Amino acid sequence: MSEITAPIETRPEEPSHTAGRWIRDNLFSSVSNTIQTVVFSAIVLGLLRWILGQVFSEDADWSSVATNLRLLMSYNYPTEQFVRIWVAAAAIFLMLGLSLGAWGIDPGFSVRRSARTLISTGVFALVVRLLLPSSTPDAIAMAMIVIGVVAIVIGGVVMRAVPKSSDRRVSFTAALGVMVGLVLAVVWLVPFGSYGVAEGERYAVPGVTVASSTKVPWTIVLLLVFFAQILGRRLGVSVGSVIRRSIVAFWVIGPAFIIFLVLRDPSFDWAHVWSTDVPMAAAFALGGGALLYALGRPGRDDLARVVGALLLALALFHWVAAFFGWYPMLQKARISFLLIALAVLLVPTFAGERSARVRFAGAWVGFMVVLHWLITGINTPSTLEISAPPFLGGLVLTVGIAYYVMLVSFPLGVLLSLARTSKMPIFRVMSTTYIEVIRGVPLITVLFFFSIMLPLFLPRGMGISDLAAVFAGYTVFSAAYMAENIRGGLQSVRRGQYEAADALGLTTVQRTTLIVLPQALRVSIPNLVGQAIATFKETSLIAIVGGFDLLRIANSTIPNQPDFLGQKRPGLLFISLVYFVVAYTMSKSSQRLEARLQAGQAR
Amino acid sequence: MSIADQALTDDLAARRDMIVCRGVKKWFGDFQALRGVDVTVKDREVMVVLGPSGSGKSTLIRCINRLEVHQEGDIVVDGVELTNDTRNIEKIRSEVGMVFQQFNLFPHLTVLDNITLAPIWVRKKAKAEAERTAMELLERVGIPEQAAKFPGQLSGGQQQRVAIARSLAMEPKIMLFDEPTSALDPEMIAEVLDVMKDLARGGMTMMVVTHEMGFAREVADRLVFMESGDVVEVGTPEHFFTNPKEERTKLFLSQIL
Ligand SMILES: Nc1ncnc2c1ncn2[C@@H]1O[C@H](COP(=O)(O)OP(=O)(O)OP(=O)(O)O)[C@@H](O)[C@H]1O
Ligand SMILES: [Mg+2]
Numbered sequence: 001m002s003e004i005t006a007p008i009e010t011r012p013e014e015p016s017h018t019a020g021r022w023i024r025d026n027l028f029s030s031v032s033n034t035i036q037t038v039v040f041s042a043i044v045l046g047l048l049r050w051i052l053g054q055v056f057s058e059d060a061d062w063s064s065v066a067t068n069l070r071l072l073m074s075y076n077y078p079t080e081q082f083v084r085i086w087v088a089a090a091a092i093f094l095m096l097g098l099s100l101g102a103w104g105i106d107p108g109f110s111v112r113r114s115a116r117t118l119i120s121t122g123v124f125a126l127v128v129r130l131l132l133p134s135s136t137p138d139a140i141a142m143a144m145i146v147i148g149v150v151a152i153v154i155g156g157v158v159m160r161a162v163p164k165s166s167d168r169r170v171s172f173t174a175a176l177g178v179m180v181g182l183v184l185a186v187v188w189l190v191p192f193g194s195y196g197v198a199e200g201e202r203y204a205v206p207g208v209t210v211a212s213s214t215k216v217p218w219t220i221v222l223l224l225v226f227f228a229q230i231l232g233r234r235l236g237v238s239v240g241s242v243i244r245r246s247i248v249a250f251w252v253i254g255p256a257f258i259i260f261l262v263l264r265d266p267s268f269d270w271a272h273v274w275s276t277d278v279p280m281a282a283a284f285a286l287g288g289g290a291l292l293y294a295l296g297r298p299g300r301d302d303l304a305r306v307v308g309a310l311l312l313a314l315a316l317f318h319w320v321a322a323f324f325g326w327y328p329m330l331q332k333a334r335i336s337f338l339l340i341a342l343a344v345l346l347v348p349t350f351a352g353e354r355s356a357r358v359r360f361a362g363a364w365v366g367f368m369v370v371l372h373w374l375i376t377g378i379n380t381p382s383t384l385e386i387s388a389p390p391f392l393g394g395l396v397l398t399v400g401i402a403y404y405v406m407l408v409s410f411p412l413g414v415l416l417s418l419a420r421t422s423k424m425p426i427f428r429v430m431s432t433t434y435i436e437v438i439r440g441v442p443l444i445t446v447l448f449f450f451s452i453m454l455p456l457f458l459p460r461g462m463g464i465s466d467l468a469a470v471f472a473g474y475t476v477f478s479a480a481y482m483a484e485n486i487r488g489g490l491q492s493v494r495r496g497q498y499e500a501a502d503a504l505g506l507t508t509v510q511r512t513t514l515i516v517l518p519q520a521l522r523v524s525i526p527n528l529v530g531q532a533i534a535t536f537k538e539t540s541l542i543a544i545v546g547g548f549d550l551l552r553i554a555n556s557t558i559p560n561q562p563d564f565l566g567q568k569r570p571g572l573l574f575i576s577l578v579y580f581v582v583a584y585t586m587s588k589s590s591q592r593l594e595a596r597l598q599a600g601q602a603r
Numbered sequence: 604m605s606i607a608d609q610a611l612t613d614d615l616a617a618r619r620d621m622i623v624c625r626g627v628k629k630w631f632g633d634f635q636a637l638r639g640v641d642v643t644v645k646d647r648e649v650m651v652v653l654g655p656s657g658s659g660k661s662t663l664i665r666c667i668n669r670l671e672v673h674q675e676g677d678i679v680v681d682g683v684e685l686t687n688d689t690r691n692i693e694k695i696r697s698e699v700g701m702v703f704q705q706f707n708l709f710p711h712l713t714v715l716d717n718i719t720l721a722p723i724w725v726r727k728k729a730k731a732e733a734e735r736t737a738m739e740l741l742e743r744v745g746i747p748e749q750a751a752k753f754p755g756q757l758s759g760g761q762q763q764r765v766a767i768a769r770s771l772a773m774e775p776k777i778m779l780f781d782e783p784t785s786a787l788d789p790e791m792i793a794e795v796l797d798v799m800k801d802l803a804r805g806g807m808t809m810m811v812v813t814h815e816m817g818f819a820r821e822v823a824d825r826l827v828f829m830e831s832g833d834v835v836e837v838g839t840p841e842h843f844f845t846n847p848k849e850e851r852t853k854l855f856l857s858q859i860l
Contacts, residue, residue, distance in 0.1 A: 298727060352727035499670050500707035504721035504773060505697030514720065518711045 049131040054573070056136040064564035065574045066194075071557065072575070075393025075548050077263075081384060084265070086217040088258045090224055095250050097225040101232020102243045106172040107592075114170050115158035122151030139191075176229055180222045187215045255403060256374050263392070266380035273376065276330075281372035284336040288368060289361040292343060296351035296360060304347040311341035332375045336368065349509045378468075392467070393548030395578065401467075401549075402536040405474040409535075410528075412475065413482025418512060420483065421490050431483070438480035444541055447473040451545040470542055478535050485527040489520030522597055529590035533583045550575045615824060618645040620679070621777055621808045622667055627676035629662055629832075636662045638832040639676065644777075647806045651819040654829035655855060660812040663829070664779045667810070668699045681776055697725050700770030704782040706762045708754035708769070714741070715750040718769045726773065733772070740768040744798050760791030767798055778802065780811040816860060820844060828852045 027037045055062075065072070074085055099105075125148035132141055162168060187210050194205050209215070235243040260266055295304040315337035321327055322334060343364055350360045392400065419431035438446065450473030451466060493516050501511040521528075543552035554571030558564055622644040629637040636659045644650050652660045665671040667678060669685055669692045678685045680695050709717050718737040722728045728736075741747040744764040746757075754762055763783055770778060780799065784792040796818050803809060803822045813819065819826055820840045828836045828843070828851075836843075836852045844860075847853050 353729060355729075356727070494707075496703060496705050496707035497709065500701075500703065500709070502670060503668055503696060503699075503701035503703075504769070505693050505725045506721065507693065510724050514724065515709055519709075522711065 045127075045131065048128070052128065052131050052136075053133045054569075056133050056140070061567065062570050064558050064561075064567045065570045066192075067563070068553070068558050068561075068571070072394050072550060072553055072571075072578075074396045075553070077392075078384065082213075084262050086221070088262045089217070090221050091254065091258060091262070093221045093225045094228045095247060095254065097228025098232035098235075098243070099247050099251075100172075100176075100225075101229040101234075102236035102240070102247055104233065104236055109170045109175065110166075111162050111168040111170055112159065112164070112166065114175075115155040115162070118151050118155035119159070122148045122155060124148075125151065173226075173230060173233070176226055180226050183222060184219055187218060252407065253370055253374075255400065256370075256377075259392075259400070260374065260377035264377075264382045265384060266377045267383040268376070268380055277372065277376050280330070280333065280336075281369060284333075284340065284372070285365045285368035288336075288340045288343065289365045291340070292347060292364055293357050293361040295344060295347045296357035298351060301348040301351070304344055304351070308341055308345035308347070311337065311344055315341045332372060335371075335375075339368075339371075340364075346509070349507060394553055395550055397542070397547060398536070398539045398549050399582070401471060401474065401539050401542065402532075404471060405478050405535055406532050409475045409478035409482050412479035413486055414517065416479060416483035417486040417490055420487055435480045435483055438477055439484070443474075443477050443538060444544060446477045447541055447545050449473065450476070466546055470545055470547060474535065474539070478531070481531050481534075482528065485524050485531055486520060488527060489522070489524035490516065492523045493519045525590055525594055525597075529586060533586050536583060536586070537579060550578065615645045615648060618647065620644075621646050621648070621681055622810065623677070623679040624663070624667075625677045627663070627666060627673050627678060629659075629666060629671065629673045636832050637666070637673065640829075640832070640834050642827060642834060642837075644808060644810055645824075647808055648824045649803045649807075649809045649811065649822050651823040651826045652810065652812045652829060653814075653819070653826055653855070657831075658829045659832040660829055661781050662832075664701075664781055664810055664812060667779060668696050668701055670701075693725075697721075697773055698776050700773060700775035700778045702763070702766050702770055702778065702780045702783045704785050706754070706759070706766045706786070708762055708766055710754050712753075713750070714746075714752055714754065714757070714765050717754065717765060718772045721769070722772050737768070737772055740771050741765075743771075743801070744768050745794070758791060759787045760794045763787065763791075763795045764798055767795075767802075771802075777808045777810070780809065780813065782812050782814070784813065784815060814859065828855065830855070 028034045077085060125144045129141055129144035129148065132144070189209065191209055194208050194211070232243070291307070294300075295307060315334070318329060318334045318337055322329065322331075347360070350356060416431045416435060419427040420435065422428055447470060451469040454469055454472070497515055497519065498511065501515045506514065539549055540551040542549040543555070548557065554575045555568060558571045559566050559568050620643055622642070624640050624642045627637050627640040628635065640659075640663055642650075642663070652663065654660050662671055666673045667680060667685075673685075680699060683691055683695055685691065685695065708714075709720070712720065715734060715737055718740060719730065719733040722733040722736065723730055726733075738747060738750065741750055744767055746761055746764055749757060749761060749765070754765065757765065767783075783799070784795050787795065792815070796815060799809070799811070799818070800822055811818075811823075823840050825837060825839055826843045827834055828847075828849075830851055836847060836849045838847070843852070843856070847856060
């Protein structure tokens with residue numbers, strides 16, 4: 001009992017030291033340290049001054065970016081249909097807020113640390129003010145001073161008010177509220193100005209805030225994030241696992257709904273839908289579900305394996321037949337046959353009690369419905385009147401392609417890496433060949449192959465849209481690299497883990513999915529995120545095969561507009577900033593994720 | 604009388620065979636690790652395997668649940684012969700628990716999830732039921748309060764007890780132990796041995812590779828001494844610790860005691 005009766009000691013206060021002391025200890029502790037400090041400060045300040053000079057120099061004209069913001073974000077989406085973009089954005093931001101809340105994401109910034117950050121921000125603003133070139137508009141120079149002073153004063157007051165030992169934390173809701181409030185205040189109050197055209201000349205109209213067609217939707221969207229976060233937090237507590245599962249489902253299939261329902265609005269041929277699409281989807285969904293349910297009864301493993309093998313043979317036969325053009329069949333029927341065969345082969349792994357079987361069969365039904373809807377949606381023309389065929393472009397295209405490439409190439413990469421480490425020689429050889437071939441070829445070649453060569457090889461009557469081809473190319477490429485990253489993780493799983501899983505009687509599939517992959521993927525996170533960032537940036541190659549991504553718009557569309565002939569620099573600088581912000585966010589969140597996972601299983 | 608049946612008391616002889624090894628041979632490449640091993644373990648018997656390092660003790664018990672594949676001879680576990688048929692192997696593995704020297708807990712799962720994983724996925728038990736059983740087992744090994752922790756947060760002795768609970772959750776008929784206390788600090792060895800003694804008293808069929816002579820003397824029904832892939836001598840603890848027959852056994856025991 002001695003442990004309990006012993007007095008609980010409080011952690012000693014950290015020795016306090018003044019800012020001056022800190023500077024002396026860390027920046028000027030020795031001669032070489034002092035030299036380093038001076039040299040690096042000079043370099044950083046010089047660089048900052050150069051950048052500010054670029055941004056605010058007399059001949060920098062940002063009107064090309066400001067005027068073309070819409071083009072950069074969503075390309076030539078028809079203006080009168082813009083409400084669809086906003087609905088899509090609202091859906092995404094709503095889910096973002098719900099996700100933040102439902103997972104209880106809370107960086108838990110301490111009040112004192114936030115105050116310190118505020119003070120440094122203020123100091124930074126003042127430094128920027130000093131380095132601004134003389135050509136900078138007065139309003140901006142003034143704004144820097146105001147921001148600097150206000151931030152330092154608020155930060156200082158908080159630092160004084162909150163005692164050093166306090167571990168008070170800023171609640172995430174409050175922090176988010178302040179952020180949303182700041183953005184809204186900027187959008188509604190700051191007179192950015194705009195450009196007007198008179199007698200063929202552009203001129204700046206000062207003193208106007210952002211157009212209401214932009215600021216009203218943004219206000220709604222941002223408020224949605226804020227309130228959805230609160231709602232998500234409530235729901236996360238009351239119905240946690242349900243809401244979290246629904247949210248994950250949304251992130252996986254939601255973008256498809258948004259693209260095909262909100263942004264594109266397919267004009268279904270309803271007669272065909274009712275006569276063919278719906279019956280076929282229903283047949284695969286219900287028939288497959290019933291089959292899975294029946295085969296999942298304990299003791300029917302052998303039967304399931306036999307049925308699975310037969311279905312697989314049938315499915316492969318359909319593909320062979322398609323290749324030689326023996327008989328026509330809808331592509332989605334072929335895909336569904338293949339999928340049901342794979343699902344039946346998985347039955348012994350997931351089979352069991354009634355509830356387990358209902359869940360497995362239910363997942364299949366849901367999956368089939370979504371898949372058939374998507375395929376039908378993709379194959380149906382859009383109701384939108386769009387001048388040029390690629391209706392998606394700009395940031396939306398960049399992010400969309402990157403998102404889907406990762407979503408699809410990740411499972412492919414997992415399968416490839418497993419094949420490459422498997423004991424079966426044919427899997428190993430096939431996967432190794434694939435990976436080595438792809439890794440030996442430049443991405444641009446793969447993209448050209450898919451967008452130009454592939455259509456020539458397809459069976460007659462089957463086409464592939466430009467975007468789909470690009471997407472396929474990226475996916476094939478990214479999967480090979482994903483596979484190598486995951487293989488690194490697989491090799492780090494110790495042999496004892498395999499033996500323990502075997503000794504418990506787990507099947508190979510169970511051992512892989514429950515024991516090996518979760519551990520391997522944790523190890524691979526940093527590399528996988530690196531790979532994701534690379535994919536995101538490499539989407540700029542879409543431009544070369546004909547897509548209108550950020551780079552193409554900044555590099556050739558805008559400089560070809562009569563108003564901005566030859567103006568490349570502002571656009572390129574702007575998109576660099578966009579790329580950087582997205583990539584940096586990804587990298588930061590992966591560090592968070594790692595820290596969170598590691599906290600769980602500290603060794 | 605074959606070497607496999609040496610030292611069978613009348614009581615043991617009357618029981619069912621749980622593990623039968625007949626002429627088991629095993630090569631790693633050109634190196635022969637088992638040179639025709641004959642061993643029979645009876646129902647509810649505790650058999651301790653002794654021998655110098657590299658004598659093939661681990662190899663032998665790992666062959667019994669097919670973590671290693673033997674090339675010649677027969678192994679029959681609870682009436683099921685070990686062949687390449689995967690279904691047989693999975694069946695035997697789910698009925699034979701194994702505890703490793705290095706614990707081999709799953710680091711990404713909590714203690715509770717470590718224990719319930721196999722009952723849920725292999726035995727297809729409902730989650731709630733599996734968790735109830737798991738908590739009972741944790742009570743039995745004395746650490747119910749650690750259920751929500753991750754293995755990395757436990758001491759070695761606690762980890763090994765979780766590993767034992769994890770095996771027991773499959774309700775095995777046989778438990779194999781490969782030097783379960785060799786990776787533990789001295790003060791933790793007793794807590795793990797206590798759990799094993801408890802199991803033995805409860806009538807579990809056990810095959811234990813260990814250097815803990817106290818445990819062998821107190822709990823074992825029979826001891827097997829192996830050297831260079833051969834079974835040299837089989838006998839009761841009394842026989843081993845008073846007058847072993849073979850010179851090699853005497854030498855080994857004199858070094859270790
Ligand atoms: N995977 C393997 N590949 C090659 N040789 C092996 C392998 N596993 C074991 N051996 C060899 O087989 C022999 C028996 O090994 P085993 O691990 O069974 O010995 P042991 O009696 O358990 O020894 P210890 O007391 O050190 O654990 C040793 O000589 C070892 O080097
Ligand atoms: Mg050993």
